[in-house]
Amino acid sequence: MNSIMNSINSRLGKVNILNLEITLIDIVEKLITTLILFILIKISIRAINKLIDKFFNGQRKLKYKIDDKKSTTFSSILKSIVRYTIYFIGGINILDIYNIKTAPVLATAGIGGLAIGFGAQNLVKDIITGFFILLENQYSVGDYIKIDSYEGIVEEMTIRATKIRSFEGDLHVIPNGKIEIVTNKSRGASRAWVDVSIAYEEDVDNAIKVLKEICSKITKENVNIIEGPTVLGVSNLGESDVVISIIAKTKSMQHWSVERDLRKLIKNEFDNRGIEIPYPKRVIVNENDK
Structure with a gap:
């Protein structure tokens, strides 16, 4: 046994x-x-x-x-x-x-039903919204856009999300389904605006004349300018300065560059012509002085 x-x-x-x-x-x-x-x-x-x-x-x-x-x-x-x-x-x-075995599940529910069954409604919304963004050509890679409080250059677009890089270097990844209002700042011409301050003691007409000469000069030298610059005249009377405004139409996204060039030329020319650009001054009165 x-x-x-x-x-x-x-x-x-x-x-x-x-x-x-x-x-x-x-x-x-x-x-x-x-x-x-x-x-x-x-x-x-x-x-x-x-x-x-x-x-x-x-x-x-x-x-x-x-x-x-x-x-x-x-x-x-x-x-x-x-x-x-x-x-x-x-x-x-x-x-x-x-x-x-996934074949029976896909055959009975379908891929779309399977996605919704797994709680992927947001994914479907992102894909559909991304399709319409592309179809309507709302923005492209390389455009400077603003979405809600986020703005920057579009670095990448996928069927699910849009990635924009801010000027600070931050990368914002925004699901397409969350995008409702888009401001595209890259379509069409840009506006350059420069405010120039002169002292109250200066001759306003002479300052405007000099600014017009500067605008005429930069128009011939800067290829990014489409129209202008135009001296609008006195736009504000400050506490210690008279403000003269200049406007120009530039190529897309080139307005910052044009503004910097304008300010540099104005500063150099005002120094050469002896036109004073005011700065904060403090006057101290001594009561003992007679």
Whole structure:
């Protein structure tokens, strides 16, 4: 009797060891397959991104080419779509590796229903809003825009979010679904505005005459100026200064540069002509002085 039991236990032990070995081999195979799949996903994304860059770089050399900003925007959006698509396909295959059947679920619910079922309503909203932003050409990569309290240069656009870089260097990532009002400051000409202060003791007419000469000079030298500059005249009477305003129309986003050049020329010319630019003064009266 004992010999029979020992024989049964011995056989059961061999079976358990065999099953354990099979299980370990199966797990290792699945992990290796998953790792290879991840590598293939990364390689595929990089390869397709290079093809997209090659296509749009070649398009820039054609006679009837797309605007550079639009070309960069389309490239960014297309890369985003490719990335999400490959990740989705890869995720389905990984689930299949671990015997999680996704085909019946996708067949009955559909991809859109599956996304909403997982609580991805915001994702769907972001994608739809991003599509209309692109369709209506509200802004492009490289544009200077303002969204709510955030403003800066559009650095990247995807089907889900817009990334803008502020002048302080901060990167703001804004979901497309959160974008309601957009102010695009890059479309059309920009306005340059310079206020010039002179002392009350100065001759206003003479100062205006000098400013007109400066404006005439910078118009010929600065290619960023479209119209003007024009001396508007006295715009304010301050506590210690008379303010004369100058306005000009410039190429998009070039108004800051034109304003800086104008101020430099005005300062140098006023110094040469002896026209005083006022600065705060303090007069101290000593009661003991008679």
